[in-house]
Amino acid sequence: MSDIILGMGEVGETLFGLLDERNFDCVGIDIESAKCKNYSENDTIKNPEYLHVCLPGELTDFVEITISWIPKLNDLKAIIIHSTVRPGTTKKIQEKSNVPVLFSPVRGVHRRFLDDIKKYTKFIASDDNEINPEIKSDLEKRFQKVDWMSTTKTGELAKILVDTSYYGWLINYAQITKMICEKEGIDFDEMWKFADEIHETLGNRPKMYPGVIGGHCVIPNLNLIEYENLDVIKKINEMFEKFKK
Numbered sequence: 001m002s003d004i005i006l007g008m009g010e011v012g013e014t015l016f017g018l019l020d021e022r023n024f025d026c027v028g029i030d031i032e033s034a035k036c037k038n039y040s041e042n043d044t045i046k047n048p049e050y051l052h053v054c055l056p057g058e059l060t061d062f063v064e065i066t067i068s069w070i071p072k073l074n075d076l077k078a079i080i081i082h083s084t085v086r087p088g089t090t091k092k093i094q095e096k097s098n099v100p101v102l103f104s105p106v107r108g109v110h111r112r113f114l115d116d117i118k119k120y121t122k123f124i125a126s127d128d129n130e131i132n133p134e135i136k137s138d139l140e141k142r143f144q145k146v147d148w149m150s151t152t153k154t155g156e157l158a159k160i161l162v163d164t165s166y167y168g169w170l171i172n173y174a175q176i177t178k179m180i181c182e183k184e185g186i187d188f189d190e191m192w193k194f195a196d197e198i199h200e201t202l203g204n205r206p207k208m209y210p211g212v213i214g215g216h217c218v219i220p221n222l223n224l225i226e227y228e229n230l231d232v233i234k235k236i237n238e239m240f241e242k243f244k245k
Contacts, residue, residue, distance in 0.1 A: 001049040002027050003142075006069060008035040011082055011106050012054035014113040019142060048073040050080060050138070051099075057085040057224060063092050070097055078135050080104050080124070081152075084159050084217075086224045090152035091127060100135065102126050103152040104143075105159035121145045125155030160221050168218040168233045170208045175240035178210035182243075212244060213237045 003019050005012045008030035016028045016037060027045055028037035039045070051073060053066050062085065070076065078100040081090050085103075094101040104124040108116025122143035129150075140146045149155045181188040188210070195205035213219055219237065222230055 001025065001047045002045055003050045003052060004029060004045060004048055004069075004073060005037075005052050005054060006066070007054035007056070007083070008032075008037070009054065009056065010110060010113065012052070014117060015052055015054060015082060015106075017114055018117055022142065024142060045073060048075065049077050050142075051076055051078075053079060053081045053083060055083055057083040057089075058220065063089060063096075066093050067096050070099060077132075077138065078102055080139070082106050084164070084221055084224065085156055087153050087156040087160070090125070090156065094127060094152075100126070100128060100131065101152075102131075102139075103149075103155040105155055105163070107163060121147050123147050123149055123155055123158065125149035125152045127152050157225075160225050164218045164221045165225075165230055165233060168213055168222075168237070170206060171210070171213055171218075172233055172236040174208035174210035175236055179240065179243050210240070212241045 002025045005016045005019075005026060005028045008016065008028045012028065012030070013035070016026050019026050026037070027039045027048075028035065029039050030036050033041070051069060055062055055065060059065065062083070066079070066081075070079070076099045079093070079097065079102065081093070081101065081103045082105065084105060090101055090103040102124055103126075104122055106113075106117060107120045122139075122145060124139060124143075124146055126148070131148075136148070149158070177191070178188050181191060192207045195207055199205040199207070213233075219234060222234060
């Protein structure tokens with residue numbers, strides 16, 4: 001039986017490495033043939049079991065691409081979306097598929113992605129309250145530490161709101177305080193010493209590094225959710241970027 005990884009970017013390649021390390025037969029598929037593993041364009045995949053979707057979530061045809069693979073993979077047990085996607089995406093795919101569709105966001109720092117995926121609990125969300133026990137057991141064998149969420153939208157929002165956007169919000173406050181310190185002529189690090197013991201005791205005064213938010217997670221993920229109040233994260237980051245120049 002094979003696990004198919006659709007999209008062999010950073011997420012897909014890391015997931016392939018995890019499953020391969022745990023002795024699951026894997027096939028890696030990507031639009032770039034050089035990134036494919038155990039697969040070429042004319043191959044017929046034998047005994048496909050799980051389709052792990054790791055395509056870029058911002059693709060406008062994300063749903064259509066995912067659905068197009070279902071007829072090519074007979075007898076799939078389930079589809080698992082690992083990509084960060086617009087809330088409601090998983091449910092749209094489920095509405096067009098007879099195969100169970102689950103959502104399972106990835107967590108971790110990219111430079112140590114594989115280690116972090118092993119360390120963190122893998123949250124998996126389903127809109128089916130009576131998910132097949134065999135599927136649950138199979139995925140718990142693959143990811144070992146699993147927590148099940150009650151709806152796919154809960155998982156989709158958790159990735160955007162509780163992971164990347166919250167991280168951006170914390171950095172924003174560091175940016176604001178850095179700009180105030182520079183304006184007032186005081187030392188940023190000295191001022192933030194005031195929080196050290198409070199954070200050690202209560203755990204709610206984290207000091208963040210006041211850099212410009214870059215990369216392909218925090219700011220791009222804001223484009224997947226339509227809440228104008230969250231745009232303040234982009235605006236403060238842009239303001240800080242101009243300030244640094």
